Amino acid sequence: MTAHDPRGLAGKVAVIAGGATGIGAATAARLGAEGVLVVVGDVSADGAEVTAQGIRDSGGTAKAAVFDLADPESVRALVDSTVSMFGGVDLLFNVGSDMSMLRGDTDVVDIDFGVWDRTMTVTLRGYLASMKYALPLMLSRGGGAIVNMSSAAAFIGEPTRPAYATAKAGIGALTRHVASRWGRDGIRCNAVAPGLVDSKWVEKQKERYAAFVEATPLRRHARAVDVANTIAFLCSEESAHVTGEIVNVSGGWYLSP
Numbered sequence: 134m135t136a137h138d139p140r141g142l143a144g145k146v147a148v149i150a151g152g153a154t155g156i157g158a159a160t161a162a163r164l165g166a167e168g169v170l171v172v173v174g175d176v177s178a179d180g181a182e183v184t185a186q187g188i189r190d191s192g193g194t195a196k197a198a199v200f201d202l203a204d205p206e207s208v209r210a211l212v213d214s215t216v217s218m219f220g221g222v223d224l225l226f227n228v229g230s231d232m233s234m235l236r237g238d239t240d241v242v243d244i245d246f247g248v249w250d251r252t253m254t255v256t257l258r259g260y261l262a263s264m265k266y267a268l269p270l271m272l273s274r275g276g277g278a279i280v281n282m283s284s285a286a287a288f289i290g291e292p293t294r295p296a297y298a299t300a301k302a303g304i305g306a307l308t309r310h311v312a313s314r315w316g317r318d319g320i321r322c323n324a325v326a327p328g329l330v331d332s333k334w335v336e337k338q339k340e341r342y343a344a345f346v347e348a349t350p351l352r353r354h355a356r357a358v359d360v361a362n363t364i365a366f367l368c369s370e371e372s373a374h375v376t377g378e379i380v381n382v383s384g385g386w387y388l389s390p
Contacts, residue, residue, distance in 0.1 A: 141370030143168030146219040148212065150202065150263045151229025153180025156282065156330060156364075159357035160226055161185075163365045165193030169224065172215045174198045176229070202229045202259030203251075212266040222270040224368045227260040227304075228282040238294045252296035257303045264311060268320065276319020278368045281308050283326040285383045301326070305379050312377030321376040323367045328383030330355045351384035 142164065152161040153175035165171045165188035173188075173195055175181040181197035188195035196218050200211035215222055230252075237248040260281055271277030286294060287301035304324055311322035329345050331354045346352060360382045366372050367380070 138168070140167060140365075142365070142368065144170070145223040145368075146170045146172070146215060146221055147224035147226065147368070148172050148174060148215050148222055148263070148267060150174050150200075150208070150211065150225065150227045150259075151282075152184055152226075153177045154184075155228075156327070156357045156360045157226070157228040158184045158187075159361035160228070160364045161195065162188055162191070163358070163361040164224070164368065165195055166191065167365060167369075168193070169368075170219045171195040172198055172211070172218060174200045174211045174229075176201050202255045202262070203231075205258075205262040208259065208262040209266045212263070212270065216270060221274050222267050223274060223277045225263060225267045225271075225277070225279045226282075226364055226368070227263055227280070229255065229259060230282070230300075231255045235294060235297060238296045240293060241295050244296065249296045252300050253303075256297075256300040257307075260304060261307060264307070264322075268311070268315065271320060272315070272318055276321075278372075279308075279311060279320070279322040280364050280367045281322070281324040283308075283324040283379050285326050285328040285381060285386055287326060287379075288381075308379065309377045316376055321367075321372070323372075323376060324379040325360055325363055325367070326379050326381045326383065327355050327360050328381075328386035330357055330360065345386065349384040349386045350388060353384060355382055355384060 147169045149161045151157045152173035161171050161173050173181045173185045178199045185195040185197040201207040234252050281304050283304045284301040286298040308324045363382050
């Protein structure tokens with residue numbers, strides 16, 4: 134960290150596991166603007182390349198990589214390719230999930246086991262895999278920072294989405310485990326828990342989600358950049374004494390009765 138780089142991010146290498154769209158893409162762009170060397174990993178090759186190209190167009194350094202969180206060997210290949218591209222790994226942001234499963238994520242009576250298993254495979258085991266393969270590389274460089282994507286759904290009881298909420302709650306346990314186990318070795322591990330985030334999908338169902346806005350103390354949904362800014366903070370030296378935390382970025386939504 135220098136006077137020209139008070140946040141200590143310039144020159145760091147980051148893996149964004151699920152960076153083609155939304156919060157992943159916003160975080161990749163935010164870190165790229167800080168001088169971080171970014172690998173944008175996603176199951177969508179075109180989406181990953183669009184995000185990486187946007188960073189390059191803004192003067193940053195980024196590469197796209199195709200991978201699948203549901204496949205541990207694919208996750209390992211993403212981490213290995215990051216080393217080949219940039220020489221190591223300092224930062225990891227796990228954000229990928231299979232949102233197509235939400236439609237079938239009904240309740241514990243009606244849910245299909247395939248929906249449950251797919252959600253756990255991608256969102257929970259996938260995050261475990263990326264940390265499993267990235268951690269040794271971070272340790273070899275003296276430490277690093279990991280941020281995992283949780284959700285406000287992990288803290289409230291909803292009548293639907295039991296698989297999604299359970300996976301996100303499990304991410305909290307994984308986050309605390311890593312923070313406790315490797316903190317003495319220079320690893321910090323935190324999570325962010327957004328509420329509803331503005332997107333084209335949410336915009337199309339504006340009336341349906343009006344109640345969420347009304348129940349949010351700040352009276353608006355999060356923007357992807359709101360969450361990305363928090364993630365950048367958790368990756369930076371400005372949060373050097375923060376680990377094992379799940380930071381709600383929901384405008385206070387989880388406080389609603």
